[in-house]
Amino acid sequence: MLKLPILLLGFFALAAAGMVALPSAALAGEKPEFTIIIKNHRFEPEVLYVPAGVKIKLIVINQDPTPEEFESFELNREKIIGGGRTAIIYIGPLKPGEYPFFGEFNMDTAQGKIIAE
Numbered sequence: 001m002l003k004l005p006i007l008l009l010g011f012f013a014l015a016a017a018g019m020v021a022l023p024s025a026a027l028a029g030e031k032p033e034f035t036i037i038i039k040n041h042r043f044e045p046e047v048l049y050v051p052a053g054v055k056i057k058l059i060v061i062n063q064d065p066t067p068e069e070f071e072s073f074e075l076n077r078e079k080i081i082g083g084g085r086t087a088i089i090y091i092g093p094l095k096p097g098e099y100p101f102f103g104e105f106n107m108d109t110a111q112g113k114i115i116a117e
Helices: 003-016 024-028
Strands: 033-039 042-044 047-050 056-062 068-072 077-081 086-091 097-103 111-116
Touching (some): 056 077, 077 086
Parallel strands (some): 033 056, 047 111
Antiparallel strands (some): 068 097
């Protein structure tokens, strides 16, 4: 019976001493962050895996000199990102599944999907 409380005390002592790494997002209550880069009129990565049931912060960095739009009917999001600019888009919480997105200005190449699992 005493082992569990002693183990917990030991864990908290190590955490207080900085010897146990806890995710800073979990400690601060922040949303998990994911990054998509627009480069050569394509999304990188084209497939992004995110946790289901959690609101996320999506950082979209447009490295192209021209604007692009992050658009998804399934995610109900539409955001124009100027050339050389960054946008933050909050998404979710999502049910498990696939959520396609595209760049409306370069629809032939700018395609991707978010998979929530």
